[in-house]
Amino acid sequence: MLYAFCAYSNNCTCTYVLGAFVLLWVLVWFYRDNLEITKVSEKHVFVTGCDSGFGHLLCKCLDKCGFRVLAGCLTEKGADDLKRATGPFLKTFILDVTSTISIQKALEWTKKEVGDKGLWGLVNNAGRSLPMGPSEWMKIEDFQSTLKVNMTGMIEMTMNFLPLVKKARGRVVNVASVLGRVAANGGGYCVSKFAVESFSDCLRRDIQNFGVNVCIIEPGFFKTQVTSLEPIERELHRLWNQLTPEVKESYGDKYLDKYIKIQRLIMNTICDSDLSKVTNCMEHALLAVHPRTRYSAGWDAKLLWIPLSYMPACVVDIALKLVLPKPAKSV
Structure with a gap:
């Protein structure tokens, strides 16, 4: 009887100690997570892909925070629109991340802007998603057009600007995707976002x-140009039209229409219109004293895609098989 009581007391003590440890850990984590850097007005941040979407909104938010924002825009119109929406301290540069010459010019311009302070933040946001579709429908050029922006461009930007970031002991913020965790469709997008994940992990450990x-x-999925239905459907029709008669026959005449209907259903159901859920994560990565390694933005990322990425491959395969239409000559 006495032995049982002692064992019960010891178990209760261990439970209390463990509970107190977990509570203390959570409190310390929240405290560290909310610590912010000082002297923001002295820090420069370079953001790529600022014509629209996440990059455009992020630049406006960072400008309000007091950062010296250097915005890389692909077009003059994008640069003009951004300058009209921000203060005098934001500066723009016409940048094509697929061009080595353009990147080097942006680097020389940035060196003059930041001086001896270095570059506090590099946000590799520029990206493209199309073409997307069944892998068999793609040509090598279709993969390359996406990889040049999302993968090669991101890596080349980082390697060129890294010395400036090291000088400031700053941050590199790379925009991946939940589709860099779960390869849900063919084309270069998922391939490139998996590359962003692995490159970022390697770089973090190296430096x-x-x-x-x-x-x-x-x-997760947000309403931007990347998820706009019109260009997605236009690219799917282009891919279908370049297929050989034999490949078309194997999928069946109705496959394309069914595939497009599913894309419409997914985009209309999942896509979130609140882009600030993403830019808030980017801001935290630049403002926090102790930034997180990964930020998952959007309800679908947290509740669907990230949990799904930890599932066995067969589970993901079955889920996608249930969603996507079946080809006419499937086995």
Whole structure:
């Protein structure tokens, strides 16, 4: 009887100690997570892909925070629209991340802007999603057009600007995607976003001793140009029209229409219109004293895609098989 009581008391004590430890850990984590850097007005941040979407909104938010924002825009119109919406301290540069010459010019311009302070933040946001569709429908050029922006462009930007970031002991923020966790469709997008994940992990581990943080943003589905239905459907028709008669026959005449209907259903159901859920993560990565390694933005990222990424491959395969239409000559 006495032995049982002692054992019960010991178990209760262990439970209390463990509970207190978990509570303390949570409190410390929240405290560290909310610590913010100072002297924001002295820090420069370079953002790519600022014509629209996440990049455009992020630049406006950082400008309000007091950062010296250097915005890389692909077009003059995008640069003009951004300058009209921001203060005098935001500066724009016409940048094509697929061009080595353009990147080098942007680097020389940035060196003059930041001086001896270095670059506090590099946000690799520029990206493209199309073409997307069944892998068999793609040509090598279809993969390359996306990889040049999302993968090669991101890596080349990072490698060129890294010395400036090291000087400031700043941050590299790379925009990946939940589709860099779960390969849900063919084309270069998923391939490139998996590459963003792995490159960012390698870079973080390689340069962690230099005081540089590397953060990964993993947005779910949001209403941007990347998820706009009109260009998605236009590209699917283009891919279908370039197929050989034999391949078309194997899928069946109705496959394309069914595939497009499913894309419409997914985009209309899942896509979130609140882009601030993503830019808030980017801001935290730049403002926090202790930024997180990964940020998942959007309800679908947290409740669907990220949990799904930890499932066995067969579970994901079955789920996608149930969603996507079946080809006419499937086995």
